[in-house]
Amino acid sequence: MAGSLLALPQDVSLERIVAVARERGYTAHGEMFSAASMARLAEEVFGCQVELLAGGLGEPNQSRxxxxxxxxxxxxxxxxxxxxxxPCKKSGHKAHWAVGAGVLLGVPSPALSPDYEEDTELKGLFYPASGKPPPPLPDPPEAIYLLCKQGKSWHYQLWDYQQLCESNLQLAQLAPSRTTDGRVYVVPPGGVLAGLCGQALLLQP
Structure with missing residues (x-):
């Protein structure tokens, strides 16, 4: 899903991604409990640049x-x-990855710069002006929603930013069901807490 947003010269199949992840020892059954491993995987299969954020999605990372x-x-x-x-809070027992593809900011109308253009059909909805560099962020937004998609869903959803932030910050444990299902998973030193908690990846060509 993230690769489709990077305008790659050619698509990379899910089978190829999983095969490389297995070859590198990042996964055994498709699980990915290490943000650092996910970053290395994305760099290899997509040929992109990845910035690994730590410390959660709040400031100072929120603006970035x-x-x-x-x-x-x-x-x-x-x-x-x-x-x-x-997003919910299950201590990491329901840990999954999602891709964020956009953002919806609630701002007072005087806070918008002329670098935003109003939608022709939906009044009050503004987009960054086409053909220009990304405009400055309205400061401060009164509401923040991310346009996100999870692999088991057909559709994008709008998620409250704070809820996603809180969910990301409490990833701490491998689900008990995984510890008793007879499978061996690839878990980094320090477990889910060290591998995922408060981490996120920014991908760019």
Whole structure:
């Protein structure tokens, strides 16, 4: 999903991604409990640049994440997935990866710069002006939602930024069901807490 947002010269199949991850020892069954391994995998299979963020999605990282998304580049973020695919807090027992593809900011109208253009059909909805560098962030946004997608869902959803931030920050444990299912998973030193908690990836060509 992230690769499709990078305008790659050719598509990289899911089979190829999983094969490389297995060859490198990043995964055994498709699991990915290390953000650092996910970053190396993305760099290898997509030929892209990846910035690994630590310390969560709040400030000082929040401004970088929002600017990254406004510029049209994908975010990869681990979180706990609820029954409806939205973020929840299950201590890492429902840990999954999601791709962020965009951002919706709620701002007072006087806060917008002329670098934003209003949608022709939906009044009050503004986009960065085409053909120009990404405009500055409205300061401060009164509401922040990310346009995200999880691999088991057909559709993008709008997720509250703070909920995703909180979900990402509490990833701490491997699900008990995984420890008793008879399979061996690739878990980094320090476990899920060290591998995923408070981490996210910014991908760019």
């Amino acid at each position: 994440v929002l600017r990254h998304l406004i510029s049209g580049r994908p975010l990869l973020v681990p979180y706990d997935e609820d029954f409806n695919h939205e």
